[in-house]
Amino acid sequence: MNVVEFQNVSKYRKDFSIENLSLTIPKGYITGFIGPNGSGKTTAISMMMDILKFDEGDIKLFGNSHKDPNNKQKIGFVYDDLYMYEDFTIQNMKAFIAPLYHSWNEARFQEYVEKFELPMRKKIKKFSKGMKMKTSLLFALSHEPELIIMDEPTSGLDPVFRRELLELLQEKMVNDNQTIFLSSHITTDLDRIADYIIFINKGILLFQKSMAEIQEQFHVIKGNIEMIDDDTKKLFTGLQLTDIGFRALFEGDPALFEPFEDSIIIEKASLEDIMYFMTRKEI
Numbered sequence: 434m435n436v437v438e439f440q441n442v443s444k445y446r447k448d449f450s451i452e453n454l455s456l457t458i459p460k461g462y463i464t465g466f467i468g469p470n471g472s473g474k475t476t477a478i479s480m481m482m483d484i485l486k487f488d489e490g491d492i493k494l495f496g497n498s499h500k501d502p503n504n505k506q507k508i509g510f511v512y513d514d515l516y517m518y519e520d521f522t523i524q525n526m527k528a529f530i531a532p533l534y535h536s537w538n539e540a541r542f543q544e545y546v547e548k549f550e551l552p553m554r555k556k557i558k559k560f561s562k563g564m565k566m567k568t569s570l571l572f573a574l575s576h577e578p579e580l581i582i583m584d585e586p587t588s589g590l591d592p593v594f595r596r597e598l599l600e601l602l603q604e605k606m607v608n609d610n611q612t613i614f615l616s617s618h619i620t621t622d623l624d625r626i627a628d629y630i631i632f633i634n635k636g637i638l639l640f641q642k643s644m645a646e647i648q649e650q651f652h653v654i655k656g657n658i659e660m661i662d663d664d665t666k667k668l669f670t671g672l673q674l675t676d677i678g679f680r681a682l683f684e685g686d687p688a689l690f691e692p693f694e695d696s697i698i699i700e701k702a703s704l705e706d707i708m709y710f711m712t713r714k715e716i
């Protein structure tokens with residue numbers, strides 16, 4: 434079952450468009466959303482959250498219109514920009530936010546305040562970026578949402594809390610069948626926890642695949658530069674030449690390269706490799 438479905442969604446702006454975007458977020462999994470700066474991730478999330486209008490297509494949340502007012506109850510949205518609440522403390526924010534949610538879980542709220550070591554009575558404007566992210570996460574988790582949407586959640590966090598957060602998310606997925614959608618530039622985080630990846634570039638979907646498919650289908654091939662000619666170039670999705678050799682992304686069955694196995698190295702591609710080769714300019 435899908436919690437979110439985009440069907441041919443287009444949004445036209447003067448100098449940037451999302452075109453014919455179709456994607457799904459499956460229930461009970463962690464889906465990572467990747468793409469270079471300015472590729473349209475935040476725009477897509479804003480359309481999903483009904484903060485931004487689109488021109489064509491359709492978005493469904495929980496099988497209903499994305500405009501259904503009940504959706505807000507079921508979504509925990511995590512972002513580091515708590516500018517609306519700068520003069521508030523966590524205590525004030527709770528008084529304001531908790532009554533908005535039918536499923537507010539006070540015990541869980543207290544548990545996360547302690548776990549994240551957040552001060553209840555300090556003004557949000559005096560928080561560090563990481564503390565703001567933790568605060569956003571605290572409120573999102575405390576109303577027990579069906580879907581957690583996170584825009585760049587790990588970017589401002591120190592490595593220790595980043596890893597703890599990833600573990601927490603994975604735990605919630607495994608134990609509570611939680612659906613999590615997160616955009617991130619830290620692709621190693623997604624290599625570690627994502628079940629599915631949605632990859633966009635310049636407002637267009639490049640692919641939506643499971644991590645198992647990605648690991649099976651994408652490889653980095655390294656070898657001597659003499660192997661590269663007009664015919665071999667066509668085999669690769671992306672190619673990087675240096676003075677002594679080449680690195681290339683290959684999509685398909687790597688058995689094709691078995692005859693050359695003495696002169697090349699074949700490695701599984703990381704998400705960073707895939708992003709690098711699929712979005713860099715042609716050489």
Ligand SMILES: Nc1ncnc2c1ncn2[C@@H]1O[C@H](COP(=O)(O)OP(=O)(O)OP(=O)(O)O)[C@@H](O)[C@H]1O
Nearest residue numbers: 446448449468469470471472473474475476477618
């Ligand atoms: N309010 C706006 N009005 C006009 N253009 C905008 C607006 N917000 C964003 N854009 C443009 O839309 C494009 C996509 O931006 P978006 O923030 O969705 O990308 P992103 O993939 O989230 O990028 P990043 O990884 O850098 O956060 C960019 O070219 C940006 O300049």
